[in-house]
Amino acid sequence: MTLQEFETKGRRCLFYADEQPEVLLVEPLDERELEALDEELQIIKQGCSRRIAYACLIVKDWNSELAPWTAAPVFGNVPFGEGASDTLKVIEDGVVPEMLQRFYTLKGADIIIGGYSLAGLFALWCGYESHLFGAVAAASPSVWYPEWMDYASSRQPNVHSVYLSLGDAEAKTKHPVMATVADNITALYDMLKRCPDVRIFLEWNEGGHFREPALRTAKAFVWAVGW
Numbered sequence: 001m002t003l004q005e006f007e008t009k010g011r012r013c014l015f016y017a018d019e020q021p022e023v024l025l026v027e028p029l030d031e032r033e034l035e036a037l038d039e040e041l042q043i044i045k046q047g048c049s050r051r052i053a054y055a056c057l058i059v060k061d062w063n064s065e066l067a068p069w070t071a072a073p074v075f076g077n078v079p080f081g082e083g084a085s086d087t088l089k090v091i092e093d094g095v096v097p098e099m100l101q102r103f104y105t106l107k108g109a110d111i112i113i114g115g116y117s118l119a120g121l122f123a124l125w126c127g128y129e130s131h132l133f134g135a136v137a138a139a140s141p142s143v144w145y146p147e148w149m150d151y152a153s154s155r156q157p158n159v160h161s162v163y164l165s166l167g168d169a170e171a172k173t174k175h176p177v178m179a180t181v182a183d184n185i186t187a188l189y190d191m192l193k194r195c196p197d198v199r200i201f202l203e204w205n206e207g208g209h210f211r212e213p214a215l216r217t218a219k220a221f222v223w224a225v226g227w
Contacts, residue, residue, distance in 0.1 A: 001038050001045075008094030012058040016041055020105045021053035025112050025137075025221050026091055028066060028119045029056045036214035043215060047222035053106060055099050057091060059119075066115075066122040071146045074177050080145075084122055085129075092132055110134040112224045114163075116217045117209065118142045127159040128152070135161035137220035140170065140209055143184040144177050152188055162192055163223045165203040165216055172208070 003014045014034070025044070029037065034056075041054060059065045064081030071080040091113070100106050112135045113123045120141030127136040128151075136159050143149070164185055171182035185202065192200040201223055205216055 001041050003037070006098055008098050009090045011090050011094065013055055013095055013098070014058070015053065015055040015099065015102075017053035017099075017103055018045075018051035020051060021103050021109070022050045022105065023052055023110045023112065023225055024096070024099055024106050025052060025054045025114065025225070026095060026133075027054070027056045027114050027217070027221075028059045028087065028122060029115075030059045030062050033116075033213070034058075040214040040218045043218035044221050044225075047218070048225045050225055052225065053099055053103055055095050057087070057095055059087070062118060066118045067145075068122070068125045068151070069147065074144075074175065084125055087122065088126055088130060091126075092130060096132065112137055112221060114138065114217065114221050114224065116140055116213045118145075120220075121145055121148065124152075124162070127157045127162065128155045129158075131158050133159050135159050135163070135224040137163045137217070137224040139163075139165050139213070139216040139220040140167060140205075141185070142181070143188055144179075144181040146177065149184055149187065153191060156195055157192065157198060160197060161199040161224055163201050163203070163220045164189055164192075165205055165220060167205045167207045167209055167211055167216075169206075169208040 065083040067080040068084040113133045114137030115123045116139045120138035189202040
């Protein structure tokens with residue numbers, strides 16, 4: 001699958017588009033995940049009946065650029081920053097306008113923000129913070145993140161659809177923070193079910209966090225496009 005490239009706000013982006021796309025998918029990725037991007041896009045195209053455009057923003061500092069607020073290291077020695085606001089601004093003021101300029105059929109179209117792991121948490125956070133997106137596709141999101149549940153419980157999302165998934169072995173860890181992920185995603189699902197006019201779906205996948213991330217992310221986007 002042929003990907004093209006552009007730069008916006010000093011940031012590198014890759015994109016793919018069907019002819020006259022009907023929906024725009026946006027995802028932050030780091031360089032390592034690009035190896036599986038072709039697989040992800042192939043699954044998305046096979047699963048979608050609508051014509052898509054897809055744009056990914058390349059993230060250089062994962063723990064900083066996708067974190068909504070600072071937090072102590074959970075694994076290793078690298079703390080989490082608070083760069084999510086800046087990353088969202090790049091998407092709102094750079095990535096999306098660039099795609100709308102390139103593809104006139106996207107004007108007024110649904111925009112879906114998605115991602116895997118911390119990028120999935122970032123996508124969820126964007127669904128609360130921004131009015132730009134219609135749906136969130138959060139695959140194995142890091143809902144163990146400190147203070148996330150307090151944040152989500154005090155707000156209403158601005159999107160009409162939210163997809164959540166988790167591996168059924170992801171909570172089987174000795175780390176006390178990350179072990180909360182299954183309880184947290186179940187509680188988040190229950191909270192979102194009570195939000196008026198929000199469609200919500202929770203899918204349990206087999207295995208731990210690092211099993212088939214491209215497939216899990218693709219399934220998240222396919223469900224969100226379907227709405």
